[in-house]
Amino acid sequence: MLHLDTHQPVFRALADPTRRAILKLLSKAPLRVNDIAEHFEMTRPAVAKHLDILEHAQLIATEKKGRERLNHLTPAPLAQAADWLSFFDHFWDQRLADLKTAVETSYDRDENR
Amino acid sequence: MLHLDTHQPVFRALADPTRRAILKLLSKAPLRVNDIAEHFEMTRPAVAKHLDILEHAQLIATEKKGRERLNHLTPAPLAQAADWLSFFDHFWDQRLADLKTAVETSYDRDENR
């Protein structure tokens, strides 16, 4: 079963620690590229590339005002990542259910002995 | 504030679609490297490298039985990723709260007019 992986842009965006830090930064307030770059030990063009990747994942959007461009968070796609992870919540639950069943079964055996 | 990024191994592991697919595979049952490789259009060594990365993130563990080695899921570290994402749940809530406040404030102003 090979379908298009809609999760890829988000997970790819989240793979880099700088990008994760940028998302947290932008959760406080929209910022210009230069403002963001001040928070990191790298040049503005490097930060701009990270912003491109975040924008491609639709985790941020930009608004051009004159010669400035504000980057603001659009965190909706993070729900995709959360959804993917939630599959394993179920797995946890299932493991617990299996364990419970096993325990009860062995208890039944004990009772009938 | 620059601290060690404990999330990095997990997010890095999740960045690749093959690795995400492997995790889902292993959620059904433990498998040998060869079994896993059959599910993908790549060679066994390629899969083995993905397994190395998953193991480094402690998302899987292996058990050696004779000449075979079983890979099984140890999904606990996924909670780290979920935790990180949950920060943005709060952000959502805050946005909603802000919106609610804004609406009520404007409603108050309307009332007093």
Place this chain on the structure above:
DNA sequence: TTGACAGGAAACCAAAAGGTTTTATTTATA
């Protein structure tokens, strides 16, 4: 005990990622 099977490991490769510096381009402002 000799194959065959399962996996480990090394060498290699192309492309992508993450960064740099340099050079425009557009927009405010003194």
Place this chain on the structure above:
DNA sequence: TATAAATAAAACCTTTTGGTTTCCTGTCAA
């Protein structure tokens, strides 16, 4: 209107990533 500010864009570089092939080692079974 000339200059400074903000960013965009291009060229380039190094390291990492994701894959390959080839070979080696250990274990089971005929």
